[in-house]
Amino acid sequence: MKLSERPSQYAPPGSAGAGGNSRIFPRVFGVGTAVPATSYTQEEILEEFKVTDPRIRSIFRNSAIERRGLTLPPLLPDGSRAVETQGQLLQKHVTTGLAMGREAVEACLKAAGAELSDVRYLCCVTTTGLLTPGFSALLIKELGIDRHCSRLDVVGMGCNAGLNALTAVAGWANAHPGELALMVCMEACSAAYVFDGTMRTSVVNSLFGDGSAALAVLAPEGGAAAEVRERTAGPSLLRFSSCIIPEAVDAMRYDWDDDHGKYSFYLDPEVPYVVGAHAEIALGRLLAGTGLRRSDISHWTVHSGGKKVIDSVRANLGLSRYDVRHTTGVLRDHGNLSSGSFLFSYERLMAEDSVRPGDYGVFMTMGPGSTIEMALVRW
Structure with a gap:
């Protein structure tokens, strides 16, 4: 039997899994987010850069x-605004990313009832710049995290990278029960902007915002202390799925622009439709062998990729506007925050207090590759 044909050994948390053993899943224990102190409306951005082209103004306004x-x-x-060099943009990536990352981590640990000294694994995610050593080393130094903390940097994977990283974080947590793992998405998207008045850059410049989000994950141990913590925990991370669309590998890019001597984003206009057309395939893969149907999913936490991509995903998965209310709310208030967007939506879902024990949810991110990542969770 091929590996892809093997039946899933999925079992809901606390039930008997393969071999009759009770399966323990890593769980989310806190989330925290941060954005810069400075924010702008779309109209203010148009005025700041003196944009007069009606086509570009329409992109921002719609x-x-x-x-x-x-x-x-x-x-x-x-x-007028200065034209930044690639070196200046990289410095912005570091300083803005670290400032937001620190704030998100502190908020996350407070929500989790944990301390910096509890962190045993740190995974940092970014696409808006490249540096060595990476954000994980810089954040350990900045926050004074234990020097023996295990770490991982996920760089350049784009808006879907939060779930790629969470797969690794959940795997580490599962292998180290009772030890806290932390994922931090640090995206200073304004460190990747090129202002040249073209349609290519204007689409990007109308969409992305700066933001950071952190998530605490832990595989529970037994005992009374664990039982107390269980009652305040978020969902269990049951399984992940990935669907890459190789024929659309160039549809979303962050690569070198010779004309400007710096990196820049590119988004193909067909991206929303390509992603939407593959959303059902990705969901089918996620739910295969679980006995669950789409109607069993109570909560959808979808990446705020943009109005068209949200509409396309919603149409192809048969979701209501209510299902994606937090996704559209984050887009409205912050724009596309790249890899951490779905965690901003998750934070709003948890603050809403609408989740009940036993509810299932799906995390979904989309990005370069083109790729759709999903996670199945249960409260």
């Missing part, structure tokens, strides 16, 4: 985004 946190270039004496 984005379903009201406001985004951004770290704009410094003002020149004439009131």
Whole structure:
């Protein structure tokens, strides 16, 4: 039998799994988010960069985004914004990313009832810059995390990377019961902007915002202390699935632009439709062998990739506007926050207090590759 044909050994938390053993799944124990102190409406951005082209103004105004946190270039004496070099953009990536990352980590640990000294594994995710050593080393130094903390940097995977990283985090937590793992998405998207008035860059510039999100994960141990912690925990991470669309590998890119001498994003106009067309395939893979149907999923935490991609996913999966209310709310208030967007939606879901024990949920992210990542969770 081929590996892909093997029946799933999925079992709900606390039930008898393969061999009759009770399966313990890693669980989410806290989430925290952060954005820059400076934010702008779409109209303010158009004015800041003196955009007059009606086509570009229309892109900004029809984005379903009201406001985004951004770290704009410094003002020149004439009131215009400076053109930043790649070196200056990289420095923005580091300073803005670290500042937001620290704030998100502190908020996450507070929500989890944990301390920095509890962190045993740190996974940092980013796409808006490249540096060595990576954010994991810098954040350990910045926060004073134990020098023996295991770490991982997930770099360059794009908006889907939060779930790619969470797969690794959940795996580590599962192998180290009772030890806290932390994932931090640090995306200073304004460190990847090119302002040249073209349609290519304008689509990107109308969409992305700066933000960081952190998630605490732990595989519970037995005992009375664990039982107390269980009652305040978030969902169990049951399984993950991945669906890459190789024929659309160039549809979303962050690569070198010779004309400007710096990196820049590219988004193909067909991206929403390509992602939407494969959403049902990805979901089928996630639920295969579980006995669950789409109607059994009570909560959808979807990446805020943009109005068109959200609409396409919603149409192809048969989701209601209510199902994606937090996804569209995050897009409206923050724009596309890249890898951490879905955690902003998850934070809103938990604050809403609408989740009940036994509810199933799906985390979904989309990004370059083109790729759809999913996770099945249960409260």
